[in-house]
Amino acid sequence: MNTVSIVASLTVACVVLLVLRNRQDKARKHAAAASEEGKAAGLPITATYRAKPLLSPWELKVFGPLRASLPAGWYLCPQVRAxxxxxxxxxxxxxxxxALGKLAPRSVDFVLIDEGAIPRLVIELDDSSHDRPERQQRDADIDxxxxxxxxxxxxxxxxxEIEWEAIVALVADGTQSVQSAKPSRAFRAEA
Structure with a gap:
């Protein structure tokens, strides 16, 4: 290797190290600022808080068709504490x-509320995690x-397969059980 190649290689290595160090410094400053904000808010100093999606991919897939089936003035509330x-x-x-202790740490996937903000229907998306005995007990407590x-x-x-309009209509008029809704224009609840 000639001298020019060695100098060029060392220069590139130095630039890469400087860029990496600059990124680390920025990350440390950001963490320090977040820590100061956390201290001011009374949060643990060592914790880092970030927004995360409120809905799982399956919940998000169900959210749109379910919301579209609601009567005027009704709302769909996701992730509501039981x-x-x-x-x-x-x-x-x-x-x-x-009694509160059995419900307080638990949430349900969706709550349909009417124009008076009265809960009219709870919808739970039960994947395979609901097959575990402790989860079945939790579900039974909520139910x-x-x-x-x-x-x-x-x-x-x-x-x-779910016919959201039929389920919502049965709940809205209050005359039938939501379990009796028959699919017509069905939505397949794929996880």
Whole structure:
């Protein structure tokens, strides 16, 4: 190798190192700024917070057709905490805390609400994770509480054909169970 080649190689290596160091410095400054913002907000200093998608790919695929089937004035609320759908009354504060404890850490996939913001239907997308015993217990707890509150739950499995308009119409007029809806112009609920 001649001297020019060696000098050129060293120059390129130095430029690459400087660029990498500059990126690391920017990342450190960004992390420090985020840490300061976190301290000011009372958040843990070592944590990094970033926005993430609210819906899984399957939930996002179902969201559009379901939203399009809603009557005027109705809304589709994704990822709602189960305890925010029902009001809990119990004979004692201990019983109320226990009932709330079963629902508070859990959310449902979708809640259809009417023009008065009253929950009219909960839709759960049950993939294979719902086959596990602990998940089945969680689902049963949610279903019992919602049933007691008069809010129907419709559980959808991957590949199941769904006629959203028929389901929403049955719930809207309140005369039939959402389980009796028959598919006509079906949407296939692929995960």
């Amino acid at each position: 305890a925010d759908i029902v009001s809990i009354s119990a004979p004692s504060s201990g019983h109320q805390r226990a 019992r509480a919602l049933h007691a509150a008069g809010v129907p739950v419709r559980r959808i499995r991957p590949g199941q």
